[in-house]
Amino acid sequence: MAVQAQVNGHAQPGGSHPAVAGTQAQRAREDQEAVMATLGPVDAQSGSHLGHGGHAASVFVGRDQEMAEVLVGLDDAAAGRGRLFLVAGEPGIGKSRLAEEVAATARERGARVAWGRCWEAGGAPAYWPWVQVVRACLRSQGSTALSEDLRAAAVDIARMLPEIRDLFPDLPAPTAADPESARFQLFDSTTSLLLELAHGAPLVLVLEDLHAADTPSLLLLQFLVGQMADSRLLVVGNYRDVELTPDHPLTLTLAQLSREPSTRLLHLQGLSEDEVARLVGARLDVVAVPAIISALYRGTKGNPLFVGEAVRLLAAEGRLRLLDPAIVRVTLPKEIRGVIGRRLAHLDDAMQRCALAGFGARH
Ligand SMILES: Nc1ncnc2c1ncn2[C@@H]1O[C@H](COP(=O)(O)OP(=O)(O)O)[C@@H](O)[C@H]1O
Numbered sequence: 001m002a003v004q005a006q007v008n009g010h011a012q013p014g015g016s017h018p019a020v021a022g023t024q025a026q027r028a029r030e031d032q033e034a035v036m037a038t039l040g041p042v043d044a045q046s047g048s049h050l051g052h053g054g055h056a057a058s059v060f061v062g063r064d065q066e067m068a069e070v071l072v073g074l075d076d077a078a079a080g081r082g083r084l085f086l087v088a089g090e091p092g093i094g095k096s097r098l099a100e101e102v103a104a105t106a107r108e109r110g111a112r113v114a115w116g117r118c119w120e121a122g123g124a125p126a127y128w129p130w131v132q133v134v135r136a137c138l139r140s141q142g143s144t145a146l147s148e149d150l151r152a153a154a155v156d157i158a159r160m161l162p163e164i165r166d167l168f169p170d171l172p173a174p175t176a177a178d179p180e181s182a183r184f185q186l187f188d189s190t191t192s193l194l195l196e197l198a199h200g201a202p203l204v205l206v207l208e209d210l211h212a213a214d215t216p217s218l219l220l221l222q223f224l225v226g227q228m229a230d231s232r233l234l235v236v237g238n239y240r241d242v243e244l245t246p247d248h249p250l251t252l253t254l255a256q257l258s259r260e261p262s263t264r265l266l267h268l269q270g271l272s273e274d275e276v277a278r279l280v281g282a283r284l285d286v287v288a289v290p291a292i293i294s295a296l297y298r299g300t301k302g303n304p305l306f307v308g309e310a311v312r313l314l315a316a317e318g319r320l321r322l323l324d325p326a327i328v329r330v331t332l333p334k335e336i337r338g339v340i341g342r343r344l345a346h347l348d349d350a351m352q353r354c355a356l357a358g359f360g361a362r363h
């Protein structure tokens, strides 16, 4: 039995005695069921747990300061002072999760929200995050309501989103223009459309994983941010700062964007030990002992993705209620770094080194 073999393989105190081993297997099953029931399925692309009905429904710990700042930004946007928040941090630190919470609160307050996720695996068309944003706006607006606003912009926007022609079967063909002018017209028309859509109620745009954005998409972001000071737009863009080299396209864009008065920068750090305890406590029906919490905190530096993975590992091995502080102190942080290493296996070497460096692991 797989669980049994894992338990015995880890030389638990008294682990070889059949009665004790039986109890441990039972405990492991209970721990595992508790974790699986609360974490839900794993998202295939990000490796994140989707939870039941999305993250917004599950526990969200900490980030009080960041949420407060972004929600002031939402108020600013609602009052006609457009805002851009750039949220940086290592993989798994909670950038997407923060964006989901902001989006949920913004929706409750009457804003519309459109998401654009940069595609990291390659092969996405140019402007992919903006294609998704415009699509989402078109869907939420309904084609009849926006027809007249959109008509003027549609010829240009059709360059990145050909399906927009379905809304306007009689749309003229794009006029021949040199590539630079065509791009400018596309930027101008997309920006006009988004500003128009944000006219009545705030519009929140979430741009995920900007480190993977194509350069034209970053230029369009710069263009929009330069025009949105008097708008009801709130843009929340996030990125992995560990990916940024001096010649990365986003590095230059960030330098430009941070000069705009509407820009705010947030850098997400690990959760505190108390927050890790709350995260573990809220995700499990079983009670983890304080030594486990503190080992989890030390081993993960409060990275919520890694806390989740480590909890799964411990649950699979029936060790969430391990009571021997010496074993916890000595072995757990090392094992957790092992889990982190496996979680990062899909990233390239340089990226793994950057991420692991934060956890004090030798590589
Ligand atoms: N503040 C938080 N409270 C509870 N869970 C969190 C928090 N931040 C992140 N998580 C969880 O940790 C995992 C990784 O977070 P995610 O937002 O996907 O990281 P990132 O986008 O920075 O790579 C997800 O399962 C997410 O739900």
Ligand SMILES: [Mg+2]
Pocket: 046, 095, 096, 097, 208
């Ligand atoms: Mg993310």
